[in-house]
Amino acid sequence: MHVKPARQDYIATLDLLRLAAAQAVVIFHYFFRGAASGGALVEGYPLVATLAIYGYLGVNLFFLISGFVIAWSAEGRNWEQFAMARFVRLYPGFLTCMTITFIVVASVGAPLFSISFAQYAANLSMFAPAFGQPFMDGVYWSIVLELVFYGWVTLALFTGVFQKRKLQLIFIWLAISALNEFFIGSRAIRMLLITEFGPFFAAGVLVHHIHAHGRSQVALLLLAASFLLSCGTVSVTRDWMLNEYGLAVSQPHLVIANFAMHAMLICGVLLRSHVQPSALTLALGGLTYPLYLLHQNIGYLAINAAGPLVGKWAAAFGCVALMLFVSWAIWRYVERPVQRMLMTWLGRAVEVTLARFRRASAQAAE
Template sequence: MTDASAIAPPLNRTAAGEPDRTTGTAPGTKAGANFNPTVHGLRGVAAFMVFLAHVLGGVGENVYSADPGYLAATTAPWNFGRWGVWLFFVISGYVILPSVMRYTPREFALRRFFRLYPLFLAFSLLFIAVNAASNAFPDLNRIGTIIPALFMVNLLTHTEQLTPNAWSLSYEVLFYAMACLTVHAAIRRRDRVMTVLLVLCSAWLVSRFPAMAFFLAGIGVRLLDDRHIHLPRAWRPLFEIIAFAGCLVFGSVQHYDFGLRDVGNPLAYGTFLFTAAYFYMAIAPGSLTSRLLDRPSIFYLGTVSYSLYLAHPYTYFATRQLFVHMGWFGPNWPLSLALFLAAAIPLTLIFTHFVYRALERYPYRWFFHERVFHR
């Protein structure tokens, strides 16, 4: 879950969330940079969905685990909140492709580093310090876990990430590396042998880590969108509703991790196909989603989505501990949950705002002397 994006008119669009520069542009790459507010807003919605899912699931696991009424009422929304992660992956595939075509591998890597790593490192070091003092998770105190986590290669070493939610960043970084190397070999170097080897390696990674297929779905949508290939305008609203309904149904019935165990699960395939279809419909000009998300508040959520994604476990945990200590989780769980959300949401958004400014926006501006997002 990384930088957000945005669109305006569908001409000369580049990676949403990337500055309007042409350093290292590959042959045939368009230089103009417009933003897609729908893509930008969807990232904010996805991050907020993950936050709400963690609230519902965490409160259920730690407070109301013996209350069948709570579990029955919140299991489907908790499952669907996980869908926000898969939507993030599709968005990443959509926005990263133009970036790897525009920038040289070195500049692309630098931009990804300053977008992701300062915020990630700050929370990782916080987690390491607290866990070393409390030993709450002894397995995560081992150097063999800490080093791969800090280098974001824990997916390949089969070890845990440290700061909550950062598990998905290992997928993202692996995708960035493969996309950058493949485009560089195929378009800049025109090295057919290396391109074939990288494509085969990418195919192996998808077979080993099926969740990475969502990145490919985003790339596919990008290629269609750049060529202005969309359904006839009269058909779009109906198919957009059907696609989102499919996401809602398939995404709510099960908590997927899109690992190898989900390969034979038809429900997982349904979630994948409807997610790709919905995103394709949602980003089309004049879509229902674009009209619903055309709000300053949604645009702001898109801007701080990465910070929200990494910051909210800390505010959620602190707020939950306070409620438990004060005895504010009572037998009337709907009222208790409503009060908890009324406290956790504003606290999280305030914390996210300062985290974004200090740890996400500032390092990028300091190094590149330009804004992270250009509307």
């Protein structure tokens, strides 16, 4: 990797990686988890289940990509700009998809799923379990971890640590992650400092640092450490899967898959000039967020309904196609317009609020 001459606005290969990660999770849910966990799907897919089980690692790939993209987004921005950009990026799509899921499940979800308005209201916060309610869809757990990561980056930008002490901060984060995952085992620390998945976020940040500022021995060593640590933390999920499903990816295969994911991110950055940005790549990347949020519970209901009519395979693949189309439509006709409007409105509101705060501070100092 080398120092880039100027900041790019868009790397098409990362959007293709996002799509691959989202599709991996969809495959995991439709072809493995749906039948393996509580019988959400009436019929399973044993012929492909042993391959589909690897799809859950798409979430880990998402975290790798997120580390890169968030470091990129934070570069040259102050904390207000970063926080506003992240809110605008996440909340409109979340609100839309969560509301659609609520309407569909409330209408046709019984007896497979039960739902209430209290659950919907709690999910408006994106932190439903904090209010004693379950997520509208189980996939939302990873969005919470993303938000925690964004919160720490915002704090690091506010204090200036991100700009001046990024590598030292990552070293401390990796050290805490190792201590908690292998020795302490605190659930509170795991949630607050995302120690289980921290090495993936950290690796993404480090790949961006090397991409933007050039190779250094410290950055390369930290990247190697984050990879090695992530090889250990993926076993935590493996243990959970063994308890939940009685089946899990073997440890050697997890290490190979983990190496492949890190290589995919690095290759995606290195090969960025070979995939030119286009309306297609932008759309493929844009639809991944609504696809991730929408596909699980609604997909289970759709496959169960269509299976007896067209067969389980046609139902599953038809559902994938439907979810891709609906997700694209949400991105194109809801997310993008609302994001543009919100960015303009929030930008003005933040500017006015900060100006008033500065005037009040100056008057108090006189």
